[in-house]
Amino acid sequence: MARGAGELSIDLKYKLYEASVQNHMADIEFIEEEFKRLRKKKAKTLREDFGGTGAMACDWVKRSKSREAWAIDLDPEPIRYGKENHYTRLDSEEQSRMNYIEGNVLEKYDFSTDIVVAFNFSYFIFKKRAELLKYFKRVRKSLNKDGLFFVDIFGGTECFQEIEEETEFDKHSYFWDCDYYNPLNNETLYYIHFKTDGVKYEKVFVYDWRHWTVREIAEIMEEAGFEKVVTYWEGEDDDGEGDGDFYPSNKEENCESWVTYVVGMV
Numbered sequence: 149m150a151r152g153a154g155e156l157s158i159d160l161k162y163k164l165y166e167a168s169v170q171n172h173m174a175d176i177e178f179i180e181e182e183f184k185r186l187r188k189k190k191a192k193t194l195r196e197d198f199g200g201t202g203a204m205a206c207d208w209v210k211r212s213k214s215r216e217a218w219a220i221d222l223d224p225e226p227i228r229y230g231k232e233n234h235y236t237r238l239d240s241e242e243q244s245r246m247n248y249i250e251g252n253v254l255e256k257y258d259f260s261t262d263i264v265v266a267f268n269f270s271y272f273i274f275k276k277r278a279e280l281l282k283y284f285k286r287v288r289k290s291l292n293k294d295g296l297f298f299v300d301i302f303g304g305t306e307c308f309q310e311i312e313e314e315t316e317f318d319k320h321s322y323f324w325d326c327d328y329y330n331p332l333n334n335e336t337l338y339y340i341h342f343k344t345d346g347v348k349y350e351k352v353f354v355y356d357w358r359h360w361t362v363r364e365i366a367e368i369m370e371e372a373g374f375e376k377v378v379t380y381w382e383g384e385d386d387d388g389e390g391d392g393d394f395y396p397s398n399k400e401e402n403c404e405s406w407v408t409y410v411v412g413m414v
């Protein structure tokens with residue numbers, strides 16, 4: 149049975165989303181390791197851009213008493229969910245170091261951080277180069293000395309094919325549906341659908357994006373004033389599957405589908 153996204157409760161919508169697409173503890177571990185490796189010290193402050201529910205920012209503050217985090221998102225709905233489900237996981241001292249901001253990542257804010265992250269490809273929302281450059285410049289100016297800007301990115305030979313891919317979990321299925329790809333301007337339309345208890349909820353999330361390439365991201369970061377850009381690739385296990393270990397690299401073989409990180413260094 150298929151139903152519209154509106155029939156799914158807000159609670160279930162974000163529960164299914166987080167269970168399907170997020171692995172923010174792995175992201176935090178990668179950030180911690182790379183900051184230490186590149187800067188020879190520990191990062192304290194983190195700004196989670198396009199933060200949605202702010203799950204990552206909440207766990208950032210939980211991992212050390214010297215840490216503070218900000219999660220910025222335009223949409224009050226995921227922020228409300230995050231305050232009810234993640235902020236409440238923190239004790240009162242941790243809560244005093246966690247800040248939700250309902251706002252635009254393009255705005256100027258009166259705090260600076262060691263780290264800014266833009267994950268789950270959210271910056272693909274900026275379709276024009278000038279818009280992405282404006283955002284990257286904003287991030288560059290907001291970072292502390294020795295700051296790092298982490299983004300993730302995906303690609304591969306399959307990612308422009310108009311296909312719907314199902315991933316099954318214990319109690320639900322997640323569908324990543326590439327509805328549309330324009331080869332002349334790289335604009336794409338993706339949907340996320342979920343199936344749970346025999347009901348498929350269609351178009352729960354809709355992403356009207358431009359699919360940027362790693363090289364474009366690196367060049368725009370440099371133009372925005374980042375001193376150096378590091379690109380990464382994921383190692384493989386014996387079966388040829390990604391092993392979760394990302395290492396700095398400039399040259400790799402393409403494959404059907406990959407996800408990786410790019411880091412801009414102040």
Ligand SMILES: C[S@@+](CC[C@H](N)C(=O)[O-])C[C@H]1O[C@@H](n2cnc3c(N)ncnc32)[C@H](O)[C@@H]1O
Nearest residue numbers: 198199200220221222223251252253267268270
């Ligand atoms: C793909 S979701 C990512 C959520 C979260 N970062 C994650 O990893 O799952 C994109 C989020 O970006 C937010 N967003 C879009 N444009 C924005 C902007 N200009 N400033 C702040 N948030 C924005 C949307 O409201 C949405 O919650």
